[in-house]
Amino acid sequence: MTRHQPALEPPARLLVDLLRDEGVDRIFGNPGTTELPLIREVAAAGDLPYVLALQEHSAVSMADGYARGTGRPSFVSLHAAGGLANGVIGMLNALRSRTPMVVLACQQDQRHLAQGPMLTGDLVAMAAPVAHCAEQVHRAEDLPVVMRRAFRRARTAPSGPVFVSVPTDVLSVPARLALPPRSPLPELGAAPEAARAAQVLTAARRPAIVAGDLVGQSGADTELRELAEELGAAVYPQPMFDAVNADSEHPLTAWPLPPDNAAIHRVLAEHDIVFFAGATIRPHHFRPQSAVPEEVVLVQLDTDPAQIARNHPVEVGMVGAMRPTLAAITAEVRSRRTPETAAEAARRAARTGERLVAQRLAWREEARAAACAAPMRPTAAVQAVADALPESAVVVEEAVSSGPALWRALRVRRPGDYHHTVGGGLGWGIGAAVGLQLAHPTRPVAAVVGDGSAMFGVQGLWSAAAQRTPVVVVVLNNAEYRAVREPADPAEAAGYPGIDLVRPAVRWPLLARSLGLDAVRVRHTARIGPAIRDALNAGRPTVIEVPILGSAAEHRAAHTEAPGWVGV
Structure with missing residues (x-):
C-alpha cells in the first residue's frame, strides 16, 4: 500500500487546522509583523474570527473570560517581546485562577536573530514565571507536537496558561507536515483517602468547610452542599475567590473568609475540624499569625499535589477530582451515621443556618436603607x-x-x-x-x-x-x-x-x-x-x-x- 506524503504547505496552515481540532473557534490578539504568516492563513480559512484588542492585556483577559465561559482552552496570539510583555499580567491572572489557555508569540525570523532585531528577546524566559510551561519551536517539524503538548498541558490539572514561541520562519517556510491525532486526557478519579477523610469529619463537633475555586470550576457545588448538610457544617468561600463555590442563599453558606491571616484565624478558631475543599489561602497583607489555629484539624482535597499541606499541616490530604471525591466522602459519612449523630448534625445545621440567614438579610436591609x-x-x-x-x-x-x-x-x-x-x-x-x-x-x-x-x-x-x-x-x-x-x-x-x-x-x-x-x-x-x-x-x-x-x-x-x- 502506497503511503502518500503530506503536501508541501506553510506550517501556519497546519497550525490553523490544529487549532480547529483542539476546539478553538476564535483567536484573541493584537497583530504585528511577525504574526503575518498566521494572520494570512486565518484570513484564508474564514471560519476563525479574530477578536482584536487594542492592548495585549485586554486580549489575554478576554481569552480568560472566554475559557471560563466555554470550559475549553482559549488561544491568544501576541506580538514578539513587546506584545508578550503587555500580556504577562493577564497570564499571571490566568495562572493563579487556573484558567486554561495557550498563548503563542511569534518570534523574529531565526535567520535574523543574530543581528538583534527590534522586538526580539528571550520570550521563553519572559513567559516562564507566568505559565505552566514555556518553550520555543525551532523547526517546522516540531510545531505539531509542541502545540498538541501545549493544549494538553493547559487542560491538565492544575490547568492554566501555556506559552509557545514560534519564529516567523517556522510558520512561513513550506514544509511537509502531518497533523498528529489528539490524545484524550486520563480522568482523575476519586481520592482513595475519602473513607479516612469521612472518619475524621464525622468526629467533628464544630465542623466547617472552606469552599475553594476548584469546587466552582469543576461544577461540584451540589456535591459540596450535600456534604455540608450531612455534617451540619458552615461553608466559607475561600478568600478572594474566583467562582461561585457555594450557593450564596443556602442557609449554611457564610460570608467569604477575608484575605487576612488574623481575621481567618479568628473565624476558624470557632471550629474544631475544617475541610479545605479545593481551597487556596492567599492573604493580602502580611500578618505574623497563621491563618489556621494549631488546635484545628485540617482535611484537604485538591487536584494539584503541590497544594496539599503547602502552608498548613493536614490530618488527611487527598489528591483527586472534586465531584467524585466529595460524593465518596458524603457516602462514607452517611454510612457511619447513627440516629444520635444524625440528629446532632441536623440540630447544628439548623442553628448555623438560622444565624447565617439572619446575618445576610440584616446586612442587605441595612444597605438598602x-x-x-x-x-x-x-x-x-x-x-x-x-x-x-x-x-x-x-x-x-x-x-x-x-x-x-x-x-x-x-x-x-x-x-x-x-x-x-x-x-x-x-x-x-x-x-x-x-x-x-x-x-x-x-x-x-x-x-x-x-x-x-x-x-x-x-x-x-x-x-x-x-x-x-x-x-x-x-x-x-x-x-x-x-x-x-x-x-x-x-x-x-x-x-x-x-x-x-x-x-x-x-x-x-x-x-x-x-x-x-x-x-x-x-x-x-x-x-x-x-x-x-x-x-x-x-x-x-x-x-x-x-x-x-x-x-x-x-x-x-x-x-x-x-x-x-x-x-x-
Missing part, C-alpha cells in the same frame, strides 16, 4: 446593583475595595454566575466580561469594576463595542486607590502621594462614548437599577458611572459636575 445621592455609600450602591441584575446574569467583579460588599449583596447560586481573579493584576475585569459575553451570547453580563481597576484595562471597552457585545460595565468611582489608603494609618494616609485620582477627574461617560459605548452617570442610588435595566434592554455595550464615597477631599473635587457629563 442607606440609599442616598452621589457620592453614595458603597454598600448602598452595590446593593442597588445586585437588586437590579436578573437571576440569569453573569457578574464579573474587579472592585478591590467594594468587592467584599458586592458579594454580600449578590444572589449568585450556580457556578458561572460570578467571576473574579485572584491573580491581582488590575485591568482584567472589562476584558474578561467581553470574553464571557462572547461565550454566553444569550445571558446578560455585567462587570462591576473600580475606577482604578477600569483604567488599567480601559482598552477592553473598545473591544466590547467592536464585537457588539451588550456588556454592562458599572464603574464604582471613588476617585482614589482606596485599597492603598485603607490599610494605612488614617492620619498619615491623607498626605500620601499617588493615591488620589482627582485632578484631572476621569470623565467616564465621555471616555466610554469616545470608544463607541453608551454611557450614563447616575446621581442617586435609586437610579442605579433603572440605568442597569435600561442598558440590558437596549442590548448595547454601556458604561454606568456610580460615584461612591472616598475621602472628603475627593467628594468635593471628583464628583463636581463637569462639561460633558450626562447623569440621571
Whole structure:
C-alpha cells in the first residue's frame, strides 16, 4: 500500500487546522509583523474570527473570560517581546485562577536573530514565571507536537496558561507536515483517602468547610452542599475567590473568609475540624499569625499535589477530582451515621443556618436603607446593583475595595454566575466580561469594576463595542486607590502621594462614548437599577458611572459636575 506524503504547505496552515481540532473557534490578539504568516492563513480559512484588542492585556483577559465561559482552552496570539510583555499580567491572572489557555508569540525570523532585531528577546524566559510551561519551536517539524503538548498541558490539572514561541520562519517556510491525532486526557478519579477523610469529619463537633475555586470550576457545588448538610457544617468561600463555590442563599453558606491571616484565624478558631475543599489561602497583607489555629484539624482535597499541606499541616490530604471525591466522602459519612449523630448534625445545621440567614438579610436591609445621592455609600450602591441584575446574569467583579460588599449583596447560586481573579493584576475585569459575553451570547453580563481597576484595562471597552457585545460595565468611582489608603494609618494616609485620582477627574461617560459605548452617570442610588435595566434592554455595550464615597477631599473635587457629563 502506497503511503502518500503530506503536501508541501506553510506550517501556519497546519497550525490553523490544529487549532480547529483542539476546539478553538476564535483567536484573541493584537497583530504585528511577525504574526503575518498566521494572520494570512486565518484570513484564508474564514471560519476563525479574530477578536482584536487594542492592548495585549485586554486580549489575554478576554481569552480568560472566554475559557471560563466555554470550559475549553482559549488561544491568544501576541506580538514578539513587546506584545508578550503587555500580556504577562493577564497570564499571571490566568495562572493563579487556573484558567486554561495557550498563548503563542511569534518570534523574529531565526535567520535574523543574530543581528538583534527590534522586538526580539528571550520570550521563553519572559513567559516562564507566568505559565505552566514555556518553550520555543525551532523547526517546522516540531510545531505539531509542541502545540498538541501545549493544549494538553493547559487542560491538565492544575490547568492554566501555556506559552509557545514560534519564529516567523517556522510558520512561513513550506514544509511537509502531518497533523498528529489528539490524545484524550486520563480522568482523575476519586481520592482513595475519602473513607479516612469521612472518619475524621464525622468526629467533628464544630465542623466547617472552606469552599475553594476548584469546587466552582469543576461544577461540584451540589456535591459540596450535600456534604455540608450531612455534617451540619458552615461553608466559607475561600478568600478572594474566583467562582461561585457555594450557593450564596443556602442557609449554611457564610460570608467569604477575608484575605487576612488574623481575621481567618479568628473565624476558624470557632471550629474544631475544617475541610479545605479545593481551597487556596492567599492573604493580602502580611500578618505574623497563621491563618489556621494549631488546635484545628485540617482535611484537604485538591487536584494539584503541590497544594496539599503547602502552608498548613493536614490530618488527611487527598489528591483527586472534586465531584467524585466529595460524593465518596458524603457516602462514607452517611454510612457511619447513627440516629444520635444524625440528629446532632441536623440540630447544628439548623442553628448555623438560622444565624447565617439572619446575618445576610440584616446586612442587605441595612444597605438598602442607606440609599442616598452621589457620592453614595458603597454598600448602598452595590446593593442597588445586585437588586437590579436578573437571576440569569453573569457578574464579573474587579472592585478591590467594594468587592467584599458586592458579594454580600449578590444572589449568585450556580457556578458561572460570578467571576473574579485572584491573580491581582488590575485591568482584567472589562476584558474578561467581553470574553464571557462572547461565550454566553444569550445571558446578560455585567462587570462591576473600580475606577482604578477600569483604567488599567480601559482598552477592553473598545473591544466590547467592536464585537457588539451588550456588556454592562458599572464603574464604582471613588476617585482614589482606596485599597492603598485603607490599610494605612488614617492620619498619615491623607498626605500620601499617588493615591488620589482627582485632578484631572476621569470623565467616564465621555471616555466610554469616545470608544463607541453608551454611557450614563447616575446621581442617586435609586437610579442605579433603572440605568442597569435600561442598558440590558437596549442590548448595547454601556458604561454606568456610580460615584461612591472616598475621602472628603475627593467628594468635593471628583464628583463636581463637569462639561460633558450626562447623569440621571
